[in-house]
Amino acid sequence: MAALLYHSRLAGSAYEIVLVAANDPHAEGLQLAKSEGAATFALSHKGMTRADHDAAMEAAAQEAEAEYIVLAGYMRILTPEFVTRWEGKMLNIHPSLLPKYPGLDTHARAIEAGDAKAGATVHLVTEELDLGQTLAQSEVAIWPGDTPEKLASRVRVAEHQLYPKALSDYVSRASNPGYLIEKVRALALALPETHERESHGQAGWRAGSAKSGKYFAYFNNQHHGSPHIAVLVKTSGLDELEGLIETQPETYFKPAFYGASGWVGVILNRPDLDWDLVSEWLARSWRVVAPKRLTKLMDAADEF
Structure with a gap:
């Protein structure tokens, strides 16, 4: 989220962030966004049905006049109805070279498989987890004797560069x-x-x-x-x-x-x-x- 926010402030950026929303009112990212003058919204999902919480988050996005929803560490499965309404306008990033290793433990799975490369993928969000259309990928070499923790730290650097560029390219495609x-x-x-x-x-x-x-x-x-x-x-x-x-x-x-x-x-x-x-x-x-x-x-x- 921070990488997306700071990129949006660069000259020539194709997008602006109108709202940073989270389901954890204590998320550190909210404090960062507030300190940088970005509008924020927080609502805990505890005690709410998934549909009701999705509806509240969506209402906040619509009130902010958001045209796209960009997920960045939002670790909740969204309802099919929510995903359908934002079809083609909701993006996510995943720490693997999809279609390899959807879901969790991606770095450990890549190392165990003996892969030479890991990486990150920006994709459209669909009802099928991590199976939406791939928009961009960035490869990261797996080192001899690598650990999931070390690999994750390098993939995270690639993610921070890949996501803002992929988002800019996607939202500006109508003029490309x-x-x-x-x-x-x-x-x-x-x-x-x-x-x-x-x-x-x-x-x-x-x-x-x-x-x-x-x-x-x-x-x-x-x-x-x-x-x-x-x-x-x-x-x-x-x-x-x-x-x-x-x-x-x-x-x-x-x-x-x-x-x-x-x-x-x-x-x-x-x-x-x-x-x-x-x-x-x-x-x-x-x-x-x-x-x-x-x-x-x-x-x-x-x-x-």
């Missing part, structure tokens, strides 16, 4: 071109007979053969002075393009050069991006240019 293009690439290449090919300095995807395929999407990383990171896809024409931009300017824009031909920019670097919408646009644009042998079954299905 590398993250966004990988998401678009996976969706585009999942479509039949799709090939990636660069065009005018930007990634593009074509439907059909590698030689004669036609472009159905481009990745636009703030090209031509645009503030948007976007995927460009085909509309039915200028009327639809203009209508989309007029009614949903937070989602669509008219890209330079391509806009004159009816291409629309679907903005990716915006809050609460709907990836299903992006997927639907890619599939629709693909269908416009894909060879008839690939689309005739779809066309026949549309008639029923």
